[in-house]
Amino acid sequence: MIPIADRMAHIQPFYVMDLLAKARRLEAEGRSIIHMEIGEPDFITPAPIIHAGEAALAAGETHYTPAKGLPALREAIAGFYAGSYGVDIDPARIIVTPGASGALQLVMSVLINPGESVLMADPGYPCNRHFVELVDGKPVCVPVGADTGYQLTAEIVEAAWRPDTKAVLVATPANPTGTLLTLEELTALHDTVSSLGGLLVVDEIYQGLIYDAVGGTALSIADDIFVINSFSKFFGMTGWRLGWLVAPEAAVGPLDRLAQNIFLAAPTLSQHAALKAFEPEVLEILEARRVEYLQRRDFLLPALREMGFELPVTPQGAFYLYANCEAVTDDSHAFAEALLEEAGVAVTPGRDFGFNRPEAHLRFAYTTSLPNLEEGVARLRKFNRL
Amino acid sequence: MIPIADRMAHIQPFYVMDLLAKARRLEAEGRSIIHMEIGEPDFITPAPIIHAGEAALAAGETHYTPAKGLPALREAIAGFYAGSYGVDIDPARIIVTPGASGALQLVMSVLINPGESVLMADPGYPCNRHFVELVDGKPVCVPVGADTGYQLTAEIVEAAWRPDTKAVLVATPANPTGTLLTLEELTALHDTVSSLGGLLVVDEIYQGLIYDAVGGTALSIADDIFVINSFSKFFGMTGWRLGWLVAPEAAVGPLDRLAQNIFLAAPTLSQHAALKAFEPEVLEILEARRVEYLQRRDFLLPALREMGFELPVTPQGAFYLYANCEAVTDDSHAFAEALLEEAGVAVTPGRDFGFNRPEAHLRFAYTTSLPNLEEGVARLRKFNRL
Numbered sequence: 001m002i003p004i005a006d007r008m009a010h011i012q013p014f015y016v017m018d019l020l021a022k023a024r025r026l027e028a029e030g031r032s033i034i035h036m037e038i039g040e041p042d043f044i045t046p047a048p049i050i051h052a053g054e055a056a057l058a059a060g061e062t063h064y065t066p067a068k069g070l071p072a073l074r075e076a077i078a079g080f081y082a083g084s085y086g087v088d089i090d091p092a093r094i095i096v097t098p099g100a101s102g103a104l105q106l107v108m109s110v111l112i113n114p115g116e117s118v119l120m121a122d123p124g125y126p127c128n129r130h131f132v133e134l135v136d137g138k139p140v141c142v143p144v145g146a147d148t149g150y151q152l153t154a155e156i157v158e159a160a161w162r163p164d165t166k167a168v169l170v171a172t173p174a175n176p177t178g179t180l181l182t183l184e185e186l187t188a189l190h191d192t193v194s195s196l197g198g199l200l201v202v203d204e205i206y207q208g209l210i211y212d213a214v215g216g217t218a219l220s221i222a223d224d225i226f227v228i229n230s231f232s233k234f235f236g237m238t239g240w241r242l243g244w245l246v247a248p249e250a251a252v253g254p255l256d257r258l259a260q261n262i263f264l265a266a267p268t269l270s271q272h273a274a275l276k277a278f279e280p281e282v283l284e285i286l287e288a289r290r291v292e293y294l295q296r297r298d299f300l301l302p303a304l305r306e307m308g309f310e311l312p313v314t315p316q317g318a319f320y321l322y323a324n325c326e327a328v329t330d331d332s333h334a335f336a337e338a339l340l341e342e343a344g345v346a347v348t349p350g351r352d353f354g355f356n357r358p359e360a361h362l363r364f365a366y367t368t369s370l371p372n373l374e375e376g377v378a379r380l381r382k383f384n385r386l
Numbered sequence: 387m388i389p390i391a392d393r394m395a396h397i398q399p400f401y402v403m404d405l406l407a408k409a410r411r412l413e414a415e416g417r418s419i420i421h422m423e424i425g426e427p428d429f430i431t432p433a434p435i436i437h438a439g440e441a442a443l444a445a446g447e448t449h450y451t452p453a454k455g456l457p458a459l460r461e462a463i464a465g466f467y468a469g470s471y472g473v474d475i476d477p478a479r480i481i482v483t484p485g486a487s488g489a490l491q492l493v494m495s496v497l498i499n500p501g502e503s504v505l506m507a508d509p510g511y512p513c514n515r516h517f518v519e520l521v522d523g524k525p526v527c528v529p530v531g532a533d534t535g536y537q538l539t540a541e542i543v544e545a546a547w548r549p550d551t552k553a554v555l556v557a558t559p560a561n562p563t564g565t566l567l568t569l570e571e572l573t574a575l576h577d578t579v580s581s582l583g584g585l586l587v588v589d590e591i592y593q594g595l596i597y598d599a600v601g602g603t604a605l606s607i608a609d610d611i612f613v614i615n616s617f618s619k620f621f622g623m624t625g626w627r628l629g630w631l632v633a634p635e636a637a638v639g640p641l642d643r644l645a646q647n648i649f650l651a652a653p654t655l656s657q658h659a660a661l662k663a664f665e666p667e668v669l670e671i672l673e674a675r676r677v678e679y680l681q682r683r684d685f686l687l688p689a690l691r692e693m694g695f696e697l698p699v700t701p702q703g704a705f706y707l708y709a710n711c712e713a714v715t716d717d718s719h720a721f722a723e724a725l726l727e728e729a730g731v732a733v734t735p736g737r738d739f740g741f742n743r744p745e746a747h748l749r750f751a752y753t754t755s756l757p758n759l760e761e762g763v764a765r766l767r768k769f770n771r772l
Binding site: 001002003004005006007008011012013014017040044045050053054057058060061062063064065067098099101105109110111112113114116126127130131134135136166199224236237238239240241248250251254256257258260261262263264265266267268269270 | 387388389390391392393394397398399400403426430431436439440443444446447448449450451453484485487491495496497498499500502512513516517520521522552585610622623624625626627634636637640642643644646647648649650651652653654655656
C-alpha cells in the first residue's frame with residue numbers, strides 16, 4: 001500500500017487514452033480505424049525544422065541551455081510578435097518552456113497558493129484544472145454554452161468571482177470547442193479581472209490555426225497578461241516538447257527561478273530546431289497546412305450537422321469540432337465506445353473536457369486527411385442508421 | 387505588482403547561475419576561465435546516440451509518445467537492470483520522464499500532501515527540497531558530515547523522524563559530495579523508513595559514475611522503493627531532457643495519470659536516441675569516459691588537499707569534490723567570487739547545497755579536461771598565496 005497524496009483524487013486521467021489504446025489494439029488485429037480523437041497534427045514537423053535539428057545534432061548541441069531558453073530563440077519569438085502582430089515584446093519577458101504544459105505549470109505554481117481559485121471555461125482543456133490542483137489550488141470550472149461561443153465573458157467572470165479567486169484562464173482558439181475571443185472580448189475580460197484584483201492568463205497555443213477571422217494576441221492589450229504559446233500545434237512540433245510563456249516583467253524572476261529548479265531547461269535540440277520555425281519557408285508550409293485544416297473543417301462541420309449533431313457556433317480555430325450529440329445519443333461515452341468497436345471510428349467523449357453536460361457532447365478532431373474524414377463520416381452515417 | 391504565491395519565498399535560485407553568467411561575461415571580454423562550477427559532463431553525447439537521433443528525425447518521429455514513454459525504451463531500461471545488476475524489473479513499473487527532474491517532480495507531487503515532510507541530507511542537490519516546496523510539503527534538510535560520508539543513516543533518520551514525515555530521499559552517488567551508500571546501508575535505511583511507516587526515494591542519477599567501489603541499485607533491496615535515474619550524467623545526454631523512474635506497482639497508476647497531465651510525454655526524439663544508450667558500443671565509450679573522470683579525480687583530489695582544502699571522505703562517485711575550505715577562507719561565497727574575478731577559476735560555493743555550514747565549503751566539479759584542471763589548480767595555488 002502506497003499512501004498517495006490527496007490531490008491525486010482530483011487529477012483525472014485522459015479518458016481518451018483508454019479509447020486510443022483500444023483503437024491501437026483493434027488496428028493490431030487488422031481493423032481499420034479512422035482517428036478523430038487525437039489532439040495532435042497528423043503532419044510531421046516541417047522539413048526545414050527537422051533539418052535544423054539534424055544540423056544541431058551534427059554540431060554536438062547536446063548540453064543544457066539557460067533555463068529561460070536560448071537567447072536567440074527568445075529574440076526570434078519577440079521578432080514573431082513584432083512581425084505578425086505588430087507588438088513589441090522585450091525578449092526578457094519570454095521564457096522558453098518544455099511545451100505549453102511547462103508554461104502552464106510555471107504560471108500556476110508561481111501564482112496560486114493552496115486554496116486560491118482559478119476560473120476557467122467548462123468545457124475546456126482538462127490539464128488546465130489539473131495544473132491548479134497540482135499546487136492545491138481550486139480550479140473553478142464555469143459552465144459556458146453556445147450563447148457566449150463557449151467562452152468566459154466579463155459578465156460571467158464577474159458573476160463567478162469568489163473571495164479566493166486569484167486568476168482567470170481563457171484560451172483562444174479553445175480546445176475542445178475551436179471558438180475564439182476577439183480582442184474586444186479579451187480587453188473586456190482583462191478590464192474586469194484587473195478591477196477585481198486578479199490576473200488574466202491567456203492560452204494562445206492554437207494562435208496560428210484560425211480560419212475565417214483575424215488573429216491577434218492578448219499581448220497587444222496590456223503588459224500584465226500571462227500569455228502561453230507552443231511550437232506543438234501550429235508549428236507541428238508536438239514530440240519536441242517546446243512552448244513558451246510571455247510574462248509580466250515583475251513575474252519573470254520567480255518564473256525563471258522555478259524553471260531552473262523544476263525543468264533546468266527545455267530540450268536543447270528542440271530549441272535549436274525551433275529557431276527555423278519563423279522562417280518564411282516554414283511559414284509557407286504552415287499556411288498550406290492551415291488551408292488543408294480549413295478544407296477539412298468545411299467538409300466535416302456540415303456533414304456532422306446533417307447527421308443531427310448540433311454545432312450552434314461555427315468553430316473558427318484549432319482543429320476541433322465540439323458537437324452536441326443529444327439528437328443521436330444520451331450517453332456520449334457509450335456512444336464513442338460503440339462507434340469505435342462497431343464502426344472503427346474514434347472520437348473523444350465530452351467527459352475529458354469537464355463537468356458541463358459531458359454526456360451530451362463529443363469532440364471530433366480533424367487531424368486526419370480529407371479522404372479519412374470522408375470514410376469516417378460514411379461509417380458514422382451507417383452507424384447512426386443502425 | 388504581481389502577487390506571487392507564498393511557496394516562491396522558499397524556492398531559491400541556483401546561486402551558481404550568477405557566477406556562471408559572470409564567467410561568461412569575462413570570457414566574452416577575452417578572459418580565460420577554467421570551469422569547475424558546472425554540474426554537467428563536458429563530453430558531448432556519444433556518437434551512436436546522436437546518430438540514432440538523426441535516424442529518428444529522418445524517419446519523421448516527431449509526434450507524442452505514450453505518457454510513460456516508448457514501450458521499447460522501457461523494455462531497454464528493464465534489460466539494463468537485468469544485465470548490469472541482475473535485477474528483474476517489470477517494464478510496467480518504469481516511467482520515462484523529462485529528465486530526472488520530471489521523475490522527482492512526479493514522485494513528490496504524487497506522495498506529499500501540504501505540510502508533510504521529506505527528510506534529505508544537507509548538503510544535497512538543492513532542487514530536491516524545491517520539489518517538496520512546490521507542492522507545499524516541508525523539506526527537512528538534515529545536517530550530515532564526514533562521519534557518515536555526508537549521507538543519512540538509519541540512526542539519523544530515526545532521530546530526525548517527525549509525526550509529519552512521509553518520505554526520505556537519499557542519493558548515491560550524491561551531489562555535491564560524490565559519496566556513496568552501500569547496499570547494506572540502503573537496506574538499513576529501507577528497514578528503518580519502512581518500520582516508521584514512510585517511503586524511501588533513492589536518486590541514482592550518477593549510478594554509472596563510480597570509481598573504486600562496486601555499483602548497485604536500490605531496486606535489488608525491495609520493490610517498494612522509488613528509484614530515480616537519468617540519461618543526463620553517465621550517458622552524457624543533459625540537453626535531451628530524459629530520465630526515468632522505477633516505482634512500486636501500486637503508485638504507477640497515479641504517476642502515469644500525473645505524467646499525462648503535466649508533461650504529456652518526454653521528448654520523442656530523445657527517447658528514440660536513448661534506445662541506443664545501452665548498446666555495447668555506447669557502453670564502451672562511457673567506460674572510457676568514466677576512466678577519464680577517475681584520472682581527473684585522482685589529480686584534483688590530492689592537489690586540493692595539498693592546498694589546505696579538507697576532504698576527509700574520498701568521493702567515490704559522480705564528478706564532484708565537496709571541500710571544506712575553512713583553512714583557506716571563512717566565506718566560501720566571497721572566495722568563489724574573488725577566485726573567478728582575480729584568477730579566472732569558477733567553482734560553486736556551498737550555499738547552493740543547503741544550510742549546513744555553506745560558508746565553509748566549495749564544490750569543485752571535474753567536468754573539464756585534465757589540462758584544464760591542471761591550469762585551474764595552478765591558478766588556485768597562485769591565488770591562495772596572495
